[in-house]
Amino acid sequence: xxxxxxxxxxxxxxxxxxxxxxxxxxxxxxxxxxxxxxxxxxxxxxxxxxxxxxxxxxxxxxxxxxxxxxxxxxxxxxxxxxxxxxxxxxxxxxxxxxxxxxxxxxxxxxxxxxxxxxxxxxxxxx
Numbered sequence: 676x677x678x679x680x681x682x683x684x685x686x687x688x689x690x691x692x693x694x695x696x697x698x699x700x701x702x703x704x705x706x707x708x709x710x711x712x713x714x715x716x717x718x719x720x721x722x723x724x725x726x727x728x729x730x731x732x733x734x735x736x737x738x739x740x741x742x743x744x745x746x747x748x749x750x751x752x753x754x755x756x757x758x759x760x761x762x763x764x765x766x767x768x769x770x771x772x773x774x775x776x777x778x779x780x781x782x783x784x785x786x787x788x789x790x791x792x793x794x795x796x797x798x799x800x801x
Contacts (some may be wrong), residue, residue: 676688676698676699676700676701676772676790677695677697677698677700678696678698678770678771678772678790678791678792679685679696679697679699679792679793680694680695680696680767680768680769680770680792680793680794680795681694681695681696681697681795682694682727682752682795683685683795683796683797683798684693684796684798685717685769685799685800685801686760686798686799687799687801688760688761688762688799688800688801689759689760690759690760690799691753691755691756691757691759692797693755693756693757693772694710694754694755694757694768694795694797695710695752695753695754696698696710696752696753696755696770696792697727697751698751698752698753698770699733699751701746701772703746703751704727704728705727705775705776706727706772706774706775706779707724707725707726707772707773707774707775707776707782708724708725708746708753708770708772708773708774709722709724709725709744709770709771709788710722710723710724710744710753710755710768710769710770710771710772711768711769711770711771711791712764712766712767712768712769712797713766713767713769713794714765714766715768716791717766719769720735721733721735721782721783722734722735722738722742722744722745722755722768723735723738723742723744723755724744724773724780724782724783725744725745725746725753726776726780727748727769727775727776728748728776729746729748730801731780732744733782733783737763738757738764739755739779741757741758741759741760742755742756742757742758742797743755743756743758744756753770755768757797758798760797761799762799762800763799764795764797764799765798765799765800766796766797767775767794767795767796767797768794768795768796768797769791769792769793769794769795770791770792771788771790771791771792772788772790772791773787773788774787787792791792
């Protein structure tokens with residue numbers, strides 16, 4: 676299993692970025708996926724999650740209305756569109772493989788994730 680994130684960088688407050696996570700080594704369309712983030716000195720936190728079909732999503736309150744998670748199962752790729760970025764959004768963004776389809780979904784439970792990417796750095800500063 677490999678999860679490779681890309682798309683991070685430096686952006687001004689109010690700007691946008693689109694992150695991608697290329698998945699390989701497993702049947703991508705059979706698993707829920709999530710984006711987490713971790714800032715220095717802080718715990719890893721869930722940003723957004725999406726079930727295997729893409730039909731249901733879940734967001735942290737801090738990003739609702741600004742971020743959109745999506746997936747392209749034909750391309751084995753997970754996305755995170757981030758708009759109206761704030762300095763407090765700066766972190767390493769990490770994609771993670773969640774639960775297989777057909778199981779009760781617990782997107783906020785870290786123990787339900789078995790594979791993690793290396794992360795991509797997002798900096799928000801003027």
